[in-house]
Amino acid sequence: MTETTPESTLLSRTGELFFRPGKTILTFFEHLGRYMSTIGWMIYNFRNAKEYSGNIIQQMVMIGNNSIPIVLFVSMFVGMVTAVQSSYQLYAWIPRSVVGALVTKSVLLELTPLLTALVLAGKVGATITAELGTMRVTEQIDALEALAFDPISFLITPRVLAGVLMFPILVVFGDLVAILGGMFGASAIAGIPVEAFVDGMKSSFETWDAIFGIIKATVFGFIITSVSCYQGFQVQGGSEGVGKATMNTVVLACLSVVVMDFILASVLL
Amino acid sequence: MIQLTNIWKKFGEKQVHNGVNLEVRDNETLVIIGRSGGGKSVLLKMIIGLIKPDSGSIMVDGKEVASLTYKQLQRLRFKFGFLFQGAALFDSMTVGQNIELALRRHTDYKDADITERVKFALRLVKLENVEHLMPSNISGGMKKRVGLARAIALTPKYMLYDEPTTGLDVETADGINLLINELKTTLGVTSIVVTHDIHSAFVVGDRFAIFENGQFIMTGTKDDIRNSPNPEVRKYIESDIQT
Ligand SMILES: Nc1ncnc2c1ncn2[C@@H]1O[C@H](COP(=O)(O)OP(=O)(O)OP(=O)(O)O)[C@@H](O)[C@H]1O
Ligand SMILES: [Mg+2]
Numbered sequence: 001m002t003e004t005t006p007e008s009t010l011l012s013r014t015g016e017l018f019f020r021p022g023k024t025i026l027t028f029f030e031h032l033g034r035y036m037s038t039i040g041w042m043i044y045n046f047r048n049a050k051e052y053s054g055n056i057i058q059q060m061v062m063i064g065n066n067s068i069p070i071v072l073f074v075s076m077f078v079g080m081v082t083a084v085q086s087s088y089q090l091y092a093w094i095p096r097s098v099v100g101a102l103v104t105k106s107v108l109l110e111l112t113p114l115l116t117a118l119v120l121a122g123k124v125g126a127t128i129t130a131e132l133g134t135m136r137v138t139e140q141i142d143a144l145e146a147l148a149f150d151p152i153s154f155l156i157t158p159r160v161l162a163g164v165l166m167f168p169i170l171v172v173f174g175d176l177v178a179i180l181g182g183m184f185g186a187s188a189i190a191g192i193p194v195e196a197f198v199d200g201m202k203s204s205f206e207t208w209d210a211i212f213g214i215i216k217a218t219v220f221g222f223i224i225t226s227v228s229c230y231q232g233f234q235v236q237g238g239s240e241g242v243g244k245a246t247m248n249t250v251v252l253a254c255l256s257v258v259v260m261d262f263i264l265a266s267v268l269l
Numbered sequence: 270m271i272q273l274t275n276i277w278k279k280f281g282e283k284q285v286h287n288g289v290n291l292e293v294r295d296n297e298t299l300v301i302i303g304r305s306g307g308g309k310s311v312l313l314k315m316i317i318g319l320i321k322p323d324s325g326s327i328m329v330d331g332k333e334v335a336s337l338t339y340k341q342l343q344r345l346r347f348k349f350g351f352l353f354q355g356a357a358l359f360d361s362m363t364v365g366q367n368i369e370l371a372l373r374r375h376t377d378y379k380d381a382d383i384t385e386r387v388k389f390a391l392r393l394v395k396l397e398n399v400e401h402l403m404p405s406n407i408s409g410g411m412k413k414r415v416g417l418a419r420a421i422a423l424t425p426k427y428m429l430y431d432e433p434t435t436g437l438d439v440e441t442a443d444g445i446n447l448l449i450n451e452l453k454t455t456l457g458v459t460s461i462v463v464t465h466d467i468h469s470a471f472v473v474g475d476r477f478a479i480f481e482n483g484q485f486i487m488t489g490t491k492d493d494i495r496n497s498p499n500p501e502v503r504k505y506i507e508s509d510i511q512t
Contacts, residue, residue, distance in 0.1 A: 050374075139357040142319050146351040147371040147419075148343040 035230045041152050042160065051153035052161070059158045063124050063225070064166030068173065070123060071116050075174035078111050079103060079181025080189070083197075087190035096192045100200025103182035108209040109269075112174040114261055117220035120167070121253035125228040128159055129249040132232025133242035141233065156229040160222060167221025168214045175213065216264055223260060224253045270295055271316060271427070271461075276325035278311065285311060286322070287483035298453055298460040300470040302505055303480030309463045310354060312480075313429045316461075317349050318342050329427075347375065350420030350458070354431040356412035358404035358419070365400030368419045375423065390418040393455070394448055410441035414448070421452065428452065428460040434469045446472040467505050479505065 045051065086102040132155060135141050144151045179201070186192040231249040235241045276289040285308040293299045303309050314320045316327060318334050327334040329345060337345060358367050368387045372378060378386065387400060394414040404412060413433060420428065430449065434442035446469050452458055464470050470477060471491055478488040481501050487494070495506060 135359075138355055138360075139353045140359055142314065143351070143353055143357040143359070143419075145319055146317055146346060146349065146353075147423075148346040148375060149371075 031234075034234070035227070038152060038156065038230055038233070039226060042157050045150060045153045046157070048150075048153060051150055052157040055154065055158035056161055059162035060166055062127070063120075063159070063162045064169060067120055067123060067166075067170055070119060071170045071174050072177045074115055074119055075107075075112055075178040076181035078115055079107055079178035079183075080185030082106055082111060082178075083182040083185035083192075084189050087186060087192060095196070095200075097196040097200035097203070099186050099190065099192055100182075100197035101204035102200075103186070103197075104179060104201045105204055105209060107178040107182065108175055108213045110213075110261075112178050113171050113213045113216040113220065114257070116167070116171050116174050116217065117224065117257045117261075118254055120170075120220075121224050121257060122250050124163070125224050125249045125253045126246050128225060128228035129232040129235075129246045130242055132156075132229060133235035133245050134239075136233060136235045137238050137242060151233075156226070156233070159229055160225045163221035163225030164218055165221075167217040167224075171213055171217035175210065212264075212268055215268070216261065219260055219264060220257050223256045227253050227256060270328075270330065271459075272326075272328040273312075273316075274326045274328075276312075276315065276322045276327070278308070278315070278320070278322045285483055289325070289484060291478060291485055291488070293459060293461055294476075295459050296453075296457060297475040298449070298462060298473055300474035300477045301461060301463045301480055302465060302467065302470055302477060303463075304465065307480055308483060309480055310431050313351070313431055313461065313463060316429065317346050317351065347423060348426045350417075350423070350425035350428045352413065352416050352420050352428070352430045352433055354435070356404075356409075356416035358412055358415055360404045362404075363400060364402050364404065364407070364415050367404070367415060368400075368422050371419070371423055386422060387418075390422045391415075393421060393452065394418045395444070410437050410444070413437070413445055417445075417448065417452075421456065424456065425458060428458045430460060430462040430464075432463055432465070434464065434466055442466070442469060443472070449473045467508055 082103045083099055087096070087099045090096075090098060132141075135155070141151045141155070144154060183194055183197050186197045187194050228249045231245045231252070235245045271291075271293040273289055273291040276286050277284075278286040289312065291299075301309055301312070311320055315322050316329065316334070318337070321335065329348070332341075332345070334342070334345065358364075359370070362370070365387055368390055369383050372383050372386055376383075388397075391397060391399065394417045396411070396414055396418065399407070399411070399415070404415070407415070417433075428449075433445050433449065437445065449460065449462065450473055453460060460473075462470070462473055474491070476488060476490055477494050478485045479494070479502050480486075487497060487499060487502050489497075494502060497503065497506075
């Protein structure tokens with residue numbers, strides 16, 4: 001049951017942002033507070049493994065396995081584009097093997113983790129929010145609670161755990177495919193011999209680069225799944241509310257990911 | 270016994286409950302009648318602690334719900350079976366899994382016992398061999414029955430029915446009403462039934478409470494309601510005559 005009050009029109013919403021910044025900031029911190037307390041509850045109840053263990057495998061398949069095709073597809077093209085563009089940007093007198101080094105570095109450090117996260121913010125984030133939001137508006141979450149289940153442990157914990165476990169694995173696969181894609185792009189389009197590419201790759205490879213990318217993937221996995229779960233849980237107002245929350249999730253998850261990307265780079269590199 | 274005293278609740282700017290008082294006696298079926306959007310569902314949810322009132326007291330079997338620890342609240346919820354307005358079946362699970370979910374978690378029954386218990390609950394609601402069906406593939410009336418079976422699987426002491434007959438045809442609705450009466454006699458449950466269908470109300474209810482503008486404006490027996498001069502109450506009786 002939704003009523004269209006003047007407050008809910010887009011115009012006054014936008015107006016609110018300018019004329020009542022106090023209220024907007026308050027709402028933001030209210031959500032942040034509730035998000036944090038949801039996370040806190042999840043961590044506090046982590047020892048009750050029987051509450052969530054039954055759903056983990058299913059979620060790992062949903063979040064992990066089902067995302068493999070799109071992650072590999074995106075990664076391959078990212079690798080190819082990086083190879084083609086960096087060879088285009090290099091002066092003729094720079095050795096061609098540098099392309100191998102550039103592709104490897106940028107793929108491991110930045111491109112695969114970030115683009116995987118942005119793609120999955122859409123795919124995984126939207127799926128989770130729509131699913132949990134529907135459960136919220138059809139009272140399925142209330143029903144779980146009424147049956148003396150803890151809905152946070154039962155629904156949120158397995159999704160967040162699956163995200164934290166599967167995102168790094170997806171990124172490792174993505175890294176490999178992106179480098180292969182780079183190799184292919186370099187040799188097929190830019191005419192750089194595979195041996196030169198591999199030389200550059202070897203000379204520049206540092207284990208830490210790969211680890212940094214994996215750490216990022218873990219953090220992104222946590223952010224995307226936890227934000228989308230929170231969004232799903234707080235849906236109000238029927239299927240319209242589910243749609244709105246789903247869109248908000250994708251926006252919010254993408255923003256959080258790029259901000260966190262910057263923070264992690266500043267702190268860890 | 271369930272006792273609500275002076276419950277106030279507001280959502281945003283909207284005051285939904287203005288000092289609600291209500292007493293539900295053991296073994297009776299109390300029917301709450303009121304208009305759509307009045308706050309009846311919220312009231313039921315407050316009783317098992319799904320929503321917290323802003324102020325006021327809710328006592329179940331002598332214990333104040335608001336002061337319970339999380340563990341105690343979980344234990345309190347075992348005593349309740351809740352039939353939600355839209356049945357609220359878990360749509361990623363089969364009918365059987367819906368019913369056995371709580372049994373698997375909260376009891377140490379063996380698999381065979383659980384299967385037996387699921388069959389028993391389904392038989393009580395007059396269903397058979399539907400365990401493997403998905404909620405999206407069954408009718409509205411059947412969903413309510415499965416929701417009912419899920420609610421009684423742990424043999425509750427109290428049943429909360431949120432509009433058990435709304436949206437069903439008369440025949441199916443009558444079937445559900447008979448079930449409510451049957452569960453009362455076979456399981457000896459104390460029930461609260463929320464409805465805006467006065468006909469169903471008179472079929473299942475021992476006592477009736479009329480909810481208007483965030484308060485109970487009247488509670489009493491069928492005759493008390495029928496003979497009430499209060500125009501707000503008469504409105505509901507007259508609607509019975511029309512149907
Ligand atoms: N979680 C919530 N957040 C905000 N408002 C809510 C929430 N739950 C209920 N409300 C509001 O409280 C009011 C009462 O809702 P409730 O669902 O209890 O009504 P109802 O009497 O059960 O009506 P119906 O017959 O339509 O089911 C409604 O206006 C609803 O919008
Ligand atoms: Mg309702």
